[in-house]
Amino acid sequence: MAERVPVVVGVGMTPFAANREDCTVRDLAVEAVLDCVRDAGLETLAAVQHGLTSYESDHFNRQMTLGAILHDTLGLNPTPNVRVEGGGATGALALRTAWAYLQSGLCDSMLVYGCETNGKRISAQTANQLFALSADVDWEMMVGGTYTAFYAAMMRAHMEKYGTQREHFAHVAVRNRRNAANNPIAQKPMDITVADVLNARPIAEPYTLLDCSLLSDGAAAMLLATREWAAQHSPRYAERPVVAFTGTGCGTDTMRLGDRYPHLTNFAGKRAAAQQAYRMAGISDPLAEIDVAELYDSYSGVEIQAVEDLGFVGEGEGGAAVVAGTFDHGGQLPVNPSGGLLGRGAPVGATGIAQAVEVVQQLWGAVNPARQVADARRGLTDTHAGIGSICVVNIFERQD
Amino acid sequence: MSSASVESVIEQKTVQPAWAGTDDPWEAFRQVEIITLELTQQYRHSLGKYSRFFIELANKQFYGTRCSNCERVYTPPRPLCPDCLHITGWTRLPGTGALMTYAVMHFASEVNDDVRRMSMPIILAYVLLDGSSTLFPHLLKADPQAVHTGMRVQVAYADAPVQHPIHLMHFVASEA
Numbered sequence: 001m002a003e004r005v006p007v008v009v010g011v012g013m014t015p016f017a018a019n020r021e022d023c024t025v026r027d028l029a030v031e032a033v034l035d036c037v038r039d040a041g042l043e044t045l046a047a048v049q050h051g052l053t054s055y056e057s058d059h060f061n062r063q064m065t066l067g068a069i070l071h072d073t074l075g076l077n078p079t080p081n082v083r084v085e086g087g088g089a090t091g092a093l094a095l096r097t098a099w100a101y102l103q104s105g106l107c108d109s110m111l112v113y114g115c116e117t118n119g120k121r122i123s124a125q126t127a128n129q130l131f132a133l134s135a136d137v138d139w140e141m142m143v144g145g146t147y148t149a150f151y152a153a154m155m156r157a158h159m160e161k162y163g164t165q166r167e168h169f170a171h172v173a174v175r176n177r178r179n180a181a182n183n184p185i186a187q188k189p190m191d192i193t194v195a196d197v198l199n200a201r202p203i204a205e206p207y208t209l210l211d212c213s214l215l216s217d218g219a220a221a222m223l224l225a226t227r228e229w230a231a232q233h234s235p236r237y238a239e240r241p242v243v244a245f246t247g248t249g250c251g252t253d254t255m256r257l258g259d260r261y262p263h264l265t266n267f268a269g270k271r272a273a274a275q276q277a278y279r280m281a282g283i284s285d286p287l288a289e290i291d292v293a294e295l296y297d298s299y300s301g302v303e304i305q306a307v308e309d310l311g312f313v314g315e316g317e318g319g320a321a322v323v324a325g326t327f328d329h330g331g332q333l334p335v336n337p338s339g340g341l342l343g344r345g346a347p348v349g350a351t352g353i354a355q356a357v358e359v360v361q362q363l364w365g366a367v368n369p370a371r372q373v374a375d376a377r378r379g380l381t382d383t384h385a386g387i388g389s390i391c392v393v394n395i396f397e398r399q400d
Numbered sequence: 401m402s403s404a405s406v407e408s409v410i411e412q413k414t415v416q417p418a419w420a421g422t423d424d425p426w427e428a429f430r431q432v433e434i435i436t437l438e439l440t441q442q443y444r445h446s447l448g449k450y451s452r453f454f455i456e457l458a459n460k461q462f463y464g465t466r467c468s469n470c471e472r473v474y475t476p477p478r479p480l481c482p483d484c485l486h487i488t489g490w491t492r493l494p495g496t497g498a499l500m501t502y503a504v505m506h507f508a509s510e511v512n513d514d515v516r517r518m519s520m521p522i523i524l525a526y527v528l529l530d531g532s533s534t535l536f537p538h539l540l541k542a543d544p545q546a547v548h549t550g551m552r553v554q555v556a557y558a559d560a561p562v563q564h565p566i567h568l569m570h571f572v573a574s575e576a
Contacts, residue, residue, distance in 0.1 A: 015419045022415040022432055062437060125510055132509045138450060139476050140524075140537045142566045144508035144515035149524045152503035160501075160549055185419060204524070205504035205544075256476070257501075258526045258535025264501055 006102045006224040006245040008396065009109070009234045010040025011357040013220035015185035016345030019120040020217035025061045029070050029115040032219035032350070036111070040223050041236035044075070048223070049107035051076050053083045054094035054114030055349030059130045061117055070113070080107075087134050087385025088298065089250075090114065091220065091352025092392035096248040098224050099394075108229040114354075115219035116347035127215055134386060136255045148212060148299070150387045152204035154257055155301040157264035159206065161316065166206055168319030169301035170197035173210050173342055175328055176297055180339025182371035187214050187345030197300070211300040216345035220353035222360070243363045247283070247395030249276030253388050265316075267388035270309040277380075277393040278311070287312045287333055290395075291376040292362045294355035296383050297340040303327075306382050307335070310393070329371065337362065337371040352383040356394060363398050408435040447565075449479040452490060457568035460557040462495040464532055472533040495555035496574060497529035497536075504544045514567035525571050527553055540571040547573075 012035025014020070014028050023031070037045060051074075053067035063069065067083040070076075082101075086093035091114040098110045118127065132141040140150065158164050174194055180186035192210065200208035223234075224245060230237040251272030254260055260268070274286070283289045293310075297303040304318035312333060313321045321327070327335035338344045338358040341351065359379035361367045378397040384390060411434045420426065447454055453476070456463045465488035466473045467481035473491060474481075481488050502525045510516045518539075525540035525547075540553060552574035562568055 015417070017417070020417075021413075021434060022417065022426075022430060059439075062439065128507075128509050129511055132511065138447060139566070141509060142511060142564050143524070143538050143570075144505070144511065144518065144522060145524050145537065146505065146507060146509050148507070149503040149505045152505075153501045153524060153526055156503065156549075157501040202504070202506050202521075204506065205521075256537060258537050259474075261500065261526075261528065261533075261535045264526075264535075 004103050004105065004226055006099055007227050007230050008243045008245065008360050009223040009225045009230045009237060010036045010042070011222050011360050012036030012039055013185070013350070013354055013357050014218050016187040016216045016218035016347060016354070017119065018187060018214070018216065020117070023217065025063060025066065025115050025117045026069055026073050028117070028217060028219035029113050030073060032115065032221040033074055033111065033113050036113070036221035036223055039236070040234045042234065045111065047233045048076070048079060048109050048111050050101060050110045051079055051081045052094050052098055052110055052112045053081060054091050054112060054353060055083070055116055056085055056087060056090045057116065057130065057348065059133070060122070086390045086392070088296065088348060089352060089383045089385040089390045089392045090349045091354065092381060092383035092394055093250065093352070093390065095222065095245070095353060095356055095394055096250060096392055099245055099248050102224060102226060109223065109225035109233070111221065111223050112353060113219065113221040114349035114352070116349040117217045118215045118347050119217035140256060146204060147387070148207055149204040150257055151299045151302065152207045154264060154387060155206055155299070158266070158301065158305060161265050162319070164301070164304060164319040166198055167194055168323055169211060169304055170194040171323050172297060172300040172303045173197045176336045176340040176342040179329065179337050179371060180343025182368050183339050183344055184368070186339040186343050187216055189339065189343055207299055207301070213298045213341035214345045216347040218345060218347035218350050218354070220350040220357050222353055222356060240364050241398045241400040243360050243396050244399050245394065246397050247277035247281030249273035249280070249393045251276070251391045253391070255386060255389050257387055266305050267309045267384065267391060269388050269391040270306065270382065270384060270393070273391040273393040274310045277395050281395045281397070283395070286310060289378060290333060290380050291378050292337065292359060292373040293333060293335050293380040293382065294338060294358050295335050295340065297336060297342050298346070300342065303335065310380070310382060334373045337367070337373060352381065352392065355381040355383060356396065359396050363396060410434045410436055450477055453477050454565035454568070457557065457565060462493050462529070462555050462569070463490050464493050464529070465489060466491040473531055474534055475529050475532040475536040493529050493531045495529065497527045497532070497553060499525055499540065499547065499549055499551045499553050500528050500535050501526045501549060502540065502547060513563040523547060525553065527571055538569065538571055542573050
């Protein structure tokens, strides 16, 4: 197995924005893939053996069969293609799928690209209804429920059981938006205070507008391969530290929060995903052994639940650890240096790939020095669908 | 020569993103036209094996399903017990219970006229119905200031026409 552990050959992405009016969804994919191809030092995609198209929503993109369209647009015909979908976890599930394709020997190189137009092409109300289609359509959605409300009810349970405060998750909203200021392709950097978050317009209490992540247009790409393929085809492979994709885990949970009773506070699927990934990567103390992480902060409080479910701290200890600065830049385990979903943005099919792009660039030491985590050797991405109905944890590490 | 009129065109403009800089590789492709695109869908949507729940709501009765193997009771109903893979059966519940968690919503998914008619805020409540093993999600019609976890609630049935059958019920605070 070990000799086929995938390595990262190149990464690319578009800026994330609320409205990429200059692009169709396929234009976005093209920009990210071109960025990735140049990063890998390739002239063309002729040697790439397989493509993987990552997108969630035919409704948002107003287009089905994007795999076929993008292979055509990118000149990848007749290279094989597969499309992966897993709600909010789509991009991370795409990378996990690539891990399996490469390990199996089905191909020696795989171009994974994700794209989505979740921005202002439709109204916020329509967007909410389309996202609600990924909830259990005959039940919570039809009473008027929104994902913000599902997450808010979950967070209220966390607050009541563990004493977590609104100020704790407001800290996440402030920090991740400030981190975004050091990322020139982030959608919405903001310099705000905890009071600004608490006093913002309530959306679904306890969450206010500033606790909520962004709707974005954007794309991201990653070229993964065996070491042999990378050395043979990418002139840049020898120029920078080898970063390998050493762990991947996936876990699932019920669609509806109420079916998890009495366990309402945390993501059991995420816990399962993390345990698998840690076993694969040989990690026993994640807080000490992981240097940088991109976590799925779809809502500010979700990051608090995530640091618990990923085993960085114990269940119920996330709020205190967050305000203590454990996960700030310069803290023990810097989280969401890119700005996360709150500050950088979240075009769904691209999100999990973009998280991995940030982690890999951190490991290469290639990001803006203002957000570079010193001596980062191992990084993690955490991505999920729904309220944790599909959870994926991926681990990348330097092997020099 | 004037150009032909196209009804769907909203706007034509030149887009120059800040990040493109002065050496823009896409310089030749910065003129964009934006049109309106409509996509309307209507379904003949079967409620399938869940139908009896909705049919009984119209009779002001609240039903869940019970697994005869593990005795768990599911609300919302599950035709298949996910723990035992046994086919469940219908069981009537009194419709009383306790609020376990909730969210005060200032923005709803306007998926049907029932939701569109509501004024915000509304409360999405997760209720442990007496006799059930799971929480049932629905709206609790109450003053958000008067709501707290653990409070007793009960099912109230609609006395006016509704668009979607799930709105044949909602929760209210229990009477004394």
